[in-house]
Amino acid sequence: MINSLKQLYPNSLLNPIDLKRPEDYYHFQALENSLFIPLCELKNDQIKLLNIFSENSTSTTNSLPANPIEESWYQFLTKNSPAVPSGAESVRILQLDFYKLPEQFAYDIWKDTLKDSLDAIITILSLNERRLLVILDADRLENDTVPQLTGLITTLDDDFEVATRGIIGQIHRVSQALPSLYENELMLFNQAIQSDIFKEIQYLSDTLLNEIGHEATAQQPILANLRQQILSNSEYEATIRTLFAHRGNLTQAAEALFVHRNTLTYRMNKFTKESGFNLQHLPDLIICYLASN
Incomplete structure (x- = not known):
């Protein structure tokens, strides 16, 4: 079985001695052998199939819940338990990844403070020393709760000298369907963290846009041609990403780029002349943003 999987997934690691970032791998255990398959190469149905055959479908670094x-x-979320947790009708799951950790990190204090x-x-x-799931009661979330x-996480990062990135999932009812929805969000998160650009807390919708x-x-x-035009000029790429992040607001985008509003307008007009896409037109801005990812 292990040898067959190794052939199917040539980038997998067999019995690694010093595995870097184990949270980025699916751990398949068979007797005394351990195969670590990159999560970015697996789809949901493949993971489910591997779960059936694996004696231990979780990372060896996973820690057991404390209460x-x-x-x-x-x-419920990771072991296919049929017992639906009580206490909330709908939840939102925040997936977090510590992509920078000091040698001495007060992990439990960080969690308790949050x-x-x-x-x-x-x-x-x-889930392990770098991965956390924050389960949020959707009915108790206010409009300003996510910001x-x-x-809070940014403040904790500064205080504890760590760096955290994550994805805030959609609102889901607590039902038997939730684990599969979580698996889908997990797959998107695993794909997103492969990018060096992704170093913040963002909404799932942003990740979906990137995937689309x-x-x-x-x-x-x-x-594809538009993407080449955008990526060939770092000013264009920064302009499009910043405009999209600020929902087309020129004043806010100019401040974020540390340029005068007139300079930003000049860059946008230049891009329109070269590409035919008007960044002040929302559909054009969305298309350019999608192409740039």
Whole structure:
């Protein structure tokens, strides 16, 4: 079995001695052999099939939940437990990845500080030393909760000298369908963290847009050509990404780029003249953003 999987996934690692970033791999255990398959190469149905055959489908670095609430959510989301956790009708899952850690990191204090800072947090699951799941009660989330949460994590990063990135998932009802929806969000997260550009907390919708952009660019020659135009000029790429991040607001985008508004307008007009896409027209801006990812 192990040898067959190794042939199917040539980038997998067999019995690695010093595995870097184990959270980026699916751990397939068979007797005394361990095969680590890059998660970015696996689809949801492949993971489910591997789970059937694997004696241990989780990373060896996984830590066990410390209390009944954590245990119930951990078993439900990662172990296919049929027992649906109680206490919330709908949830939003925040996936976090520590991509920079000091040698001495007060992991539990970081978690407890975050949990104590926001009432909407049901529990925080430790998947391994770098991965966390923050389960949020959607009914207790206010409109400003997500920006508040992002600000809290940024503050904690500064205080603990760590660097965190993550994806805030969609709102889902707590039902038997939730684990498969979480798996889909996990797959998108694993794909997103392969990029060196991804170093922040962002919404799942941003990740979906990036994924759609990759697929569309691969299928549409006109978008592939547009992508070349954008990436050939660093000013164009920065302009498009910043405009999109600020929803087309020229004043805010100019401030973020540290340029005068007139300079930004000049760059946009120059891009329109060369490409035919008007960045002040929302559909054009969205298409250019998708092509740039």
